[in-house]
Amino acid sequence: MARFVCESREEFLERLRGLVDAGADPQTIHVRMPFYVPEAMQILGERPDRLRFFPLVGGIAGFGSGLALTIYSVLSWPIIVGGKPIVSLPPFLLIGYLLTILFGAVGSFAGFLLLARLPSGRGLAADGEFPERFIIIVETGEGE
Amino acid sequence: MTTVTMSRGTFPFYLLVLVVALAFFEYGGLVAGEGALLLTLVFWTALLQGVIAAAAVADLVGARWITLLRRQILAAYPLLLVSPLLLILLVPRLDLYPWAATPGQWLNAPFFLLRNLALLLAVYGTGRLYARRSLRGDPRTPASAVIYLFAFVTSQTLVAFDWVMSLEYPWISTLFGAYFFVEALYAGLALAGILCFLLPLRQREGLAAAEVRPLRDIGLLLFGFSVLWGGLFFAQYLLLWYGNLPEEVQFIARRLESFPLRALSVFFLTANFLAPFLGLLGRRAKRSDRVVGAVAALVLTGLFAERLFFILPVAPMPVGILLVENILFFAFWLLTVHSREQLLPTATERSID
Numbered sequence: 001m002a003r004f005v006c007e008s009r010e011e012f013l014e015r016l017r018g019l020v021d022a023g024a025d026p027q028t029i030h031v032r033m034p035f036y037v038p039e040a041m042q043i044l045g046e047r048p049d050r051l052r053f054f055p056l057v058g059g060i061a062g063f064g065s066g067l068a069l070t071i072y073s074v075l076s077w078p079i080i081v082g083g084k085p086i087v088s089l090p091p092f093l094l095i096g097y098l099l100t101i102l103f104g105a106v107g108s109f110a111g112f113l114l115l116a117r118l119p120s121g122r123g124l125a126a127d128g129e130f131p132e133r134f135i136i137i138v139e140t141g142e143g144e
Numbered sequence: 145m146t147t148v149t150m151s152r153g154t155f156p157f158y159l160l161v162l163v164v165a166l167a168f169f170e171y172g173g174l175v176a177g178e179g180a181l182l183l184t185l186v187f188w189t190a191l192l193q194g195v196i197a198a199a200a201v202a203d204l205v206g207a208r209w210i211t212l213l214r215r216q217i218l219a220a221y222p223l224l225l226v227s228p229l230l231l232i233l234l235v236p237r238l239d240l241y242p243w244a245a246t247p248g249q250w251l252n253a254p255f256f257l258l259r260n261l262a263l264l265l266a267v268y269g270t271g272r273l274y275a276r277r278s279l280r281g282d283p284r285t286p287a288s289a290v291i292y293l294f295a296f297v298t299s300q301t302l303v304a305f306d307w308v309m310s311l312e313y314p315w316i317s318t319l320f321g322a323y324f325f326v327e328a329l330y331a332g333l334a335l336a337g338i339l340c341f342l343l344p345l346r347q348r349e350g351l352a353a354a355e356v357r358p359l360r361d362i363g364l365l366l367f368g369f370s371v372l373w374g375g376l377f378f379a380q381y382l383l384l385w386y387g388n389l390p391e392e393v394q395f396i397a398r399r400l401e402s403f404p405l406r407a408l409s410v411f412f413l414t415a416n417f418l419a420p421f422l423g424l425l426g427r428r429a430k431r432s433d434r435v436v437g438a439v440a441a442l443v444l445t446g447l448f449a450e451r452l453f454f455i456l457p458v459a460p461m462p463v464g465i466l467l468v469e470n471i472l473f474f475a476f477w478l479l480t481v482h483s484r485e486q487l488l489p490t491a492t493e494r495s496i497d
Contacts (some may be wrong), residue, residue, distance in 0.1 A: 052427075082388065090385050093378070 004136040006110055009037060012134035016043050032135040051111050058107020059100045066096030149222050150483040155222060162476050163229050166367045169472075170233065174354050178237055179459025185234060186307055187228045187451050188473050189264075190300065191323065194332025195220050200289035201329070203278055209358035214278065216339045219484035221275035231257070240459050242313045251310055262305060265493050270295045276403045279388040279489050282497070300325035308451075311458040315395045319380045326376060330369040332415075334440040337362050339481070341437025365432030366439060370420035377417070389412040399457060408453045415446025453487060 012033075020026060026044040033040065059093035070092040078086045113119070150158050170181040200219045202210035210217070235257065238244050243251040274288040301321030309320050340359050384392050399405045420439050429435040448470070455461075480487065 017152050056425075082386070090378075094382075 002138040002140055004138075005120065006134040006136070006144070013037070013039055013043070016040055016136055019136065019138065020044070028139040030137040030139070032137070034132050034134070037134075049106070049115070051115055054107040054111025054114075055104040058110075059104035061107075062099035062101070062103025063096045065103065066099035067092055069099075070095050146160050147482065148479065149486055150479060151261050151486045155487060157482075158476070158479070159222075159226065159229075162226065162472065163233065165472055166230065166245035166469055167233050171236070171467055175462040178240060179455050180469055181230065181234055181450055182237060182240065182307070182459060183455050183461065183466060184469045184473060185227065185230045186303060187448055188301060190328035190447070191331045191335055192220050192223050192227070192477075193267055193271070193296050193299060194328035194330070195335045196224070196275065196332070197293055197329055198332035199278065200292050200338055203274075204289045204293075206285050207361065209361035212358045213336060213339055213343075215488060216343070216481055217336055218275040218279055219481045219488060220335075220477065221271050222487060223480055224264075224268040224271045226473075227488070228261055228268065231260055231264060237459075241310055243310060251306075251313065255440075256306060260302060263295070263302055267292075267295045267299045276489050291365055296328070297325050300328045308454050311455065312395055315391065317380060317392075317395075319376065319385075321328055323376050323380065326369075326372060327447060327450075330366075330373055331444060332446075333362060333365050333369060333451070334443040337366055337436045337440030338444070341433050341440070342481075343433075344490060358431045359433055359436055363436045363439075366420055366436070366443065367424040367430070370417050370424075370443075374417040374421070378415075399453060408449050408456075412446040412450040412453060415442045415449065419443075419446075457461065 004015055006015055012031075016029070016031070019029060020043055029044060031040055031044070071087055074086050080086065166184070166414070167182065195217055199210055199214065201207075215477060235253075238256070239252050244253060247253065270288065270292040274285070274292040276282075277285045277288050301324065303323035304320040308324075309316065381396075384396060387393075400409065419442050423435060423439045424430055
């Protein structure tokens with residue numbers, strides 16, 4: 001495993017670009033940054049993280065829950081309103097839509113907490129502390 | 145291989161050929177039916193005005209996706225002149241409108257023609273000014289983009305109220321205007337998506353990751369507009385459904401009771417909302433020119449089907465003539481994009497505005 005410590009953003013990006021140009025597999029490169037640098041993600045091919053699945057699952061669950069809640073409610077208390085059928089999908093879609101947003105947002109936040117290992121701070125500094133520095137770690141398969 | 149290209153000198157001739165060909169198919173007595181020209185006009189007016197509007201919005205907000213596609217998109221601006229010409233061709237068809245027999249203060253043939261012609265010419269004038277400034281990199285581009293967008297929104301609102309909604313007079317929907325100009329913008333973005341797909345390979349090869357952004361941004365915008373379109377459609381539908389008033393519901397009920405229109409409604413709902421939403425949900429899909437191109441083509445087909453859904457019950461039309469007219473228009477648009485270097489001003493050309 002090779003580790004490079006860079007003092008500035010420019011030096012960090014230059015080193016990172018050099019490593020990728022020299023043929024290092026972006027999958028084996030890990031970076032630690034004091035703040036988010038989008039260019040670094042572009043150089044590394046923007047590997048998607050797992051956070052995106054949380055709002056997707058939350059949204060689908062929300063939509064299903066919204067429909068289930070409304071249909072279950074009207075079937076349990078069947079009152080004809082305005083001559084419409086008991087199970088009338090158009091207004092139920094609104095509840096489904098709102099719960100899609102709610103569950104999607106809550107799912108995102110929960111996913112963020114889970115992936116960032118919050119509220120516990122123990123996992124955050126697993127690789128040591130490098131305040132105000134950019135670190136590039138390249139897995140070489142040797143000396144690990 | 146030699147290809148046909150237009151120059152600024154020959155463009156009016158080609159334009160005249162297009163208009164005469166459309167007039168021949170409409171009035172040549174080949175088959176009976178009277179709605180094909182109206183549908184072609186409504187669809188292509190939205191498409192051409194919408195694609196220039198998409199570029200104007202992108203210029204206004206400083207979007208980066210426009211830089212790679214500016215000349216291809218703005219090649220459509222000379223075609224804005226086709227709409228007023230086709231509107232004049234539509235004069236013998238004005239008896240399609242129920243108000244033609246009992247004209248009122250707003251809905252009467254002379255005023256209808258006058259206001260629509262004036263607005264279409266205003267859209268052409270403002271579109272030309274914006275496009276030429278944008279192509280030259282003029283610092284006054286944002287101001288002309290705002291003026292064009294104002295003309296675009298007004299024109300599309302009038303297209304909705306005058307050309308389409310008044311076919312079912314006295315049926316009214318106050319959302320129709322907004323619905324139409326949002327759809328026109330959606331159609332414009334879909335046309336930009338098709339352009340991304342049609343870009344010659346040599347322009348796509350070797351693009352760095354940062355340069356794939358136009359494609360991803362257009363994919364994102366198409367995705368966003370599919371949700372907006374779904375929202376507007378649903379807002380209109382829910383109010384009609386909930387109110388259940390005979391004078392409002394008859395517009396939809398009449399269209400949903402027979403086979404082809406019912407199938408069309410399912411198709412355009414799928415093509416304009418479900419397919420773009422699900423198809424462009426993934427990150428990889430938004431970066432694939434094939435997926436974005438296919439979704440864009442589907443959206444355009446869906447919007448065409450929706451216009452057909454609105455107009456067909458009032459103005460029956462032969463499918464053959466409808467297809468020929470629209471293929472002719474599409475081919476002419478492709479020819480304009482192909483001849484863009486001859487038709488459009490360059491950045492160094494002297495200002496003549």
